[in-house]
Amino acid sequence: MATIKDIANRLGVSVSTVSKGLNGASDISDELRQMVLDTAVEMGYATKKSKKEENRKLCIFIENMDYETNNQFGYEIVLGFKQNAFRHKWDVTVVPVTPSFQLAEKYDTYMLKNGYCGAFLLGFALHDEWMKQLETTTMPTVLFDNHIKKNPNVCYIGTDNYEGIDIAIDHLYTLGHKKIAFLNGSLHSMVSEQRQEAYYQSMKAHGLEIKESLTAYGYYVADSAKYHVPTFLGEGATAILCGNDLIASGVITECQLRGFRVPEDISVIGFDDIPISSMLEPPLTTVHQERGELGKCAYVILNSLIHHISISKTLIRPQLIERESTARCQAPIVTKGLLSKQE
Amino acid sequence: MATIKDIANRLGVSVSTVSKGLNGASDISDELRQMVLDTAVEMGYATKKSKKEENRKLCIFIENMDYETNNQFGYEIVLGFKQNAFRHKWDVTVVPVTPSFQLAEKYDTYMLKNGYCGAFLLGFALHDEWMKQLETTTMPTVLFDNHIKKNPNVCYIGTDNYEGIDIAIDHLYTLGHKKIAFLNGSLHSMVSEQRQEAYYQSMKAHGLEIKESLTAYGYYVADSAKYHVPTFLGEGATAILCGNDLIASGVITECQLRGFRVPEDISVIGFDDIPISSMLEPPLTTVHQERGELGKCAYVILNSLIHHISISKTLIRPQLIERESTARCQAPIVTKGLLSKQE
Numbered sequence: 001m002a003t004i005k006d007i008a009n010r011l012g013v014s015v016s017t018v019s020k021g022l023n024g025a026s027d028i029s030d031e032l033r034q035m036v037l038d039t040a041v042e043m044g045y046a047t048k049k050s051k052k053e054e055n056r057k058l059c060i061f062i063e064n065m066d067y068e069t070n071n072q073f074g075y076e077i078v079l080g081f082k083q084n085a086f087r088h089k090w091d092v093t094v095v096p097v098t099p100s101f102q103l104a105e106k107y108d109t110y111m112l113k114n115g116y117c118g119a120f121l122l123g124f125a126l127h128d129e130w131m132k133q134l135e136t137t138t139m140p141t142v143l144f145d146n147h148i149k150k151n152p153n154v155c156y157i158g159t160d161n162y163e164g165i166d167i168a169i170d171h172l173y174t175l176g177h178k179k180i181a182f183l184n185g186s187l188h189s190m191v192s193e194q195r196q197e198a199y200y201q202s203m204k205a206h207g208l209e210i211k212e213s214l215t216a217y218g219y220y221v222a223d224s225a226k227y228h229v230p231t232f233l234g235e236g237a238t239a240i241l242c243g244n245d246l247i248a249s250g251v252i253t254e255c256q257l258r259g260f261r262v263p264e265d266i267s268v269i270g271f272d273d274i275p276i277s278s279m280l281e282p283p284l285t286t287v288h289q290e291r292g293e294l295g296k297c298a299y300v301i302l303n304s305l306i307h308h309i310s311i312s313k314t315l316i317r318p319q320l321i322e323r324e325s326t327a328r329c330q331a332p333i334v335t336k337g338l339l340s341k342q343e
Numbered sequence: 344m345a346t347i348k349d350i351a352n353r354l355g356v357s358v359s360t361v362s363k364g365l366n367g368a369s370d371i372s373d374e375l376r377q378m379v380l381d382t383a384v385e386m387g388y389a390t391k392k393s394k395k396e397e398n399r400k401l402c403i404f405i406e407n408m409d410y411e412t413n414n415q416f417g418y419e420i421v422l423g424f425k426q427n428a429f430r431h432k433w434d435v436t437v438v439p440v441t442p443s444f445q446l447a448e449k450y451d452t453y454m455l456k457n458g459y460c461g462a463f464l465l466g467f468a469l470h471d472e473w474m475k476q477l478e479t480t481t482m483p484t485v486l487f488d489n490h491i492k493k494n495p496n497v498c499y500i501g502t503d504n505y506e507g508i509d510i511a512i513d514h515l516y517t518l519g520h521k522k523i524a525f526l527n528g529s530l531h532s533m534v535s536e537q538r539q540e541a542y543y544q545s546m547k548a549h550g551l552e553i554k555e556s557l558t559a560y561g562y563y564v565a566d567s568a569k570y571h572v573p574t575f576l577g578e579g580a581t582a583i584l585c586g587n588d589l590i591a592s593g594v595i596t597e598c599q600l601r602g603f604r605v606p607e608d609i610s611v612i613g614f615d616d617i618p619i620s621s622m623l624e625p626p627l628t629t630v631h632q633e634r635g636e637l638g639k640c641a642y643v644i645l646n647s648l649i650h651h652i653s654i655s656k657t658l659i660r661p662q663l664i665e666r667e668s669t670a671r672c673q674a675p676i677v678t679k680g681l682l683s684k685q686e
Contacts, residue, residue: 150506152660160655163493293652300647309636309643310660312503317495317653 002043010039024113034109041108041138058085058302059116060094061130063102065123067094071275073291074122077144080295081120088303102129111139118302120144126188140305142298145191152310157298161191164287164318165198166205168241168269171285171320173206176329177239177267181214181232183224183251185243192217192243195271199241211235218243222250229254238266238329245270245277248284252325263327273321283323290316345386353382367456377452384451384481401428401645402459403437404473406445408466410437414618416634417465420487423638424463431646445472454482461645463487469531483648485641488534495653500641504534507630507661508541509548511584511612514628514663516549519672520582520610524557524575526567526594528586535560535586538614542584554578561586565593572597581609581672588613588620591627595668606670616664626666633659 008018013032020028021036022045028036060078067074078094085092093116107130111119118140124131126146134141134148147156172180182199185192196215203210213235218224220243229251232240240255242248248270252262260266262282270277270286277284294316301314351361356375363371364379365388371379403421410417421437428435436459450473454462461483467474469489477484477491490499515523525542528535539558546553556578561567563586572594575583583598585591591613595605603609605625613620613629620627637659644657 150510150660152662163655167493290653297647297652297654300643300652304640304643309640310633311640311657312506312660313656313658314654315656317493317655319495 002040002045004045007036007039007043007045010043011035022112037109037113038106041106041112045112055115055117056089057091057093057114057116058299059111059114059119060092061119061121061124062094062096063098063121063123063128064125067122073272073274076291077122077295077298080292080297081299082295084296084299088299097130099128107133108137108139118142118306120298120302126190140302142302142305144294144298147190147313153305155301155305155311156313157294157301158191158315159289159294159318160315161194161318162198162201164271164289165195165241166202167318167320168271168287169199169202169206169208171322171326172239172241172267172269173208175239175267175326178208178329179211179214179235179237179239180208181228181235181237181240182216183228183232183240183242183247184215184217185220185247187217189220195243218247220244220246222246222253225250225254230258233258233260233266239326240266240268242268242270245272245274245284245286248277248286248325249280252280252282252284263325264330267326267329269326277321278323280325282325285323285326286321288319288321290319345383345388347388350379350382350386350388353386354378365455380452380456381449384449384455388455398458398460399432400434400436400457400459401642402454402457402462403435404462404464404467405437405439406441406464406466406471407468410465416615416617419634420465420638420641423635423640424642425638427639427642431642440473442471450476451480451482461485461649463641463645469533483645485645485648487637487641490533490656496648498644498648498654499656500637500644501534501658502632502637502661503658504537504661505541505544507614507632508538508584509545510661510663511614511630512542512545512549512551514665514669515582515584515610515612516551518582518610518669521551521672522554522557522578522580522582523551524578524580524583525559526571526575526583526585526590527558527560528563528590530560532563538586561590563587563589565589565596568593568597573601576601576603576609582669583609583611585611585613588615588617588627588629591620591629591668592623595623595625595627606668607673610669610672612669620664621666623668625668628666628669629664631662631664633662 004015004018008015017028018036021033065074066072067078082092120142122144134154135151137153141154142157143154145158148154169180184196200210214232214237216228224247240251242251248268251268255262255266262268270284273286273288277286297316301311304311347358347361351358361379364376408417409415410421425435463485465487477497478494480496482496484497485500486497488501491497512523527539543553557575557580559571567590583594585594591611594611598605598609605611613627616629616631620629640657640659644654647654
């Protein structure tokens with residue numbers, strides 16, 4: 001592993017200049033400091049410095065996820081992580097990041113510069129610049145809802161999507177539903193792809209027919225309902241499983257606009273159990289993600305990575321929350337091609 | 344949750360009799376004690392008692408896995424678990440169990456009777472009696488290499504088999520191999536099924552042709568080699584990936600018996616990295632399971648389950664250990680149907 005002297009030799013500067021760069025002294029230029037840090041990271045110096053436990057500093061990076069108030073998806077995840085970390089005497093900083101921030105700052109360099117021993121990343125998508133950098137990062141990193149192959153420093157954490165979809169379909173099956181449509185989230189999201197595969201597996205395991213016309217990808221927004229719900233209803237679906245609660249709220253509205261009562265005429269089930277889901281009309285049956293547990297577990301896993309236990313993946317159990325948007329299946333009263341309910 | 348009084352009412356005995364039964368007093372009959380314990384478990388009393396942390400007692404149950412000396416598969420797993428548990432002031436008891444023991448003792452009852460707060464189970468197979476009981480156990484349980492669906496008290500821990508197979512195939516691909524055979528472990532083992540699926544996925548991802556005649560299930564024993572290696576060689580395989588190191592040792596012997604040099608004529612790669620694999624002739628290239636980390640991580644996960652964080656699955660990263668049983672692919676010199684090497 002590189003020493004300060006190696007970095008100084010590579011850059012053709014003095015050891016004290018490198019030392020100043022690494023320690024954030026103000027009497028060298030910003031450009032030189034950045035060069036020292038980038039070189040330190042490139043030469044593997046990062047690992048040595050940032051794993052010093054006396055720093056006791058962890059970071060939560062958040063991209064594209066709301067977390068600041070207790071009705072938002074990320075709130076309890078961040079809280080659970082902080083609670084567990086504080087109990088073990090770590091400082092935790094929350095840093096919201098944008099795509100341009102990721103282009104301006106290298107992940108490892110930013111970690112090193114700020115003396116973080118490890119990080120928890122929330123809300124990042126496959127196309128994010130830092131996702132590429134995670135393939136080779138030397139920093140202990142726990143990544144929510146995305147998986148990086150073969151890097152022992154990065155662990156994927158999330159809810160067990162296969163089990164989540166399976167308990168939802170099991171619930172609908174028990175209520176007598178056979179034509180179960182699935183309006184998924186965004187295509188090209190790892191989570192959506194897992195849920196899609198889980199839908200096929202669970203339908204098959206329950207002996208239910210899979211029709212391609214009963215599945216579609218939306219965009220994790222309520223608005224996607226209006227493009228797909230008419231088809232599902234026309235195909236005689238008696239239940240619609242949704243990629244998240246927002247989609248489910250759109251699906252309920254769309255069904256009601258077309259004269260279908262939820263749950264009497266059609267059952268709707270969500271995923272996530274965000275706080276508003278109990279306030280929908282009717283209150284939403286949904287697959288609960290234990291967000292507080294996810295956050296707490298993320299800390300436990302990050303601490304393991306810091307201690308060189310290379311965990312690749314950790315999944316939390318989901319739970320079905322039965323509210324009022326699902327009910328026993330009635331004989332369908334629509335026929336194929338007919339897009340509104342007959343009275 | 345049931346109280347001592349509820350149990351007494353159900354059995355029609357006094358509260359003090361139930362208390363004696365639960366606390367192992369010697370002045371009641373064995374039959375009555377067993378009945379008290381079984382009823383306590385059935386009525387959900389188990390959870391209350393055994394989760395009392397002051398007990399600080401954990402158990403490792405081992406079925407069909409060698410662990411007592413440092414050349415055996417289970418040794419480091421048990422050691423890693425104990426090391427981490429002792430550091431956190433838990434007592435750990437190791438209990439080897441047989442199929443008949445499982446028929447004689449109910450899992451939850453045994454846990455309750457001995458005051459264990461949680462357990463780590465190694466070496467259990469799908470047909471084991473306790474595996475059925477794990478579907479409904481209320482005891483925090485970490486299970487090595489098997490997955491129980493939907494029970495929030497049980498977590499599956501193991502090596503990431505998908506990544507393990509992928510790094511092995513990636514290694515062979517990089518060496519120029521295209522006809523890569525796979526001699527897997529036992530059919531109907533979850534681990535074997537994952538590795539089989541991983542083999543198909545990785546071959547496809549590397550753009551390599553999949554031939555059914557190049558894959559077979561063995562029984563995790565060296566002896567399985569002689570039934571399948573002749574076919575693989577006849578089909579022109581230039582590399583053989585094996586379900587574990589024992590199978591690989593048999594494959595090497597079988598190849599050598601047929602006049603094929605390892606690795607000059609055929610590359611062989613194992614899985615597990617058990618201590619003997621470095622002593623084979625040639626020393627075996629294999630996928631290393633980080634057994635010490637697995638054990639340490641199993642403790643961390645069990646501790647999380649005890650604190651009501653319901654983890655479903657935790658996977659550890661495997662590592663490729665390059666020794667001398669793999670080499671760059673030579674143009675194959677055998678033709679289909681010819682079972683021994685031409686000089």
